[in-house]
Amino acid sequence: MTSNSTDNDGQGMIVNPKPTGDNQDWDGDDADRADRLRFEEEQAMIREQSEAHAAAKSAAAAEKEADA
Secondary structure (H helix, E strand, C coil): CCCCCCCCCCCCCCCCCCCHHHCCCCCCCHHHHHHHHHHHHHHHHHHHHHHHHHHHHHHHHHHHHHHC
16 A cells, blocks of 8 residues: 555644634633533532531431440
């Protein structure tokens, strides 16, 4: 099999480039802030659920010891 040095397999090519004026996805835009806020809210909810689960587990263990 021979390869021609002018062959291009597509790597490194920019497909359908957009002008920089049309690129509105920069750090700190509204969508990024909404995603960050949603992530923080989910993390807080997970933390609260974890703490509630740990408290329920320790309460069950304390009740089991009291019965024994």
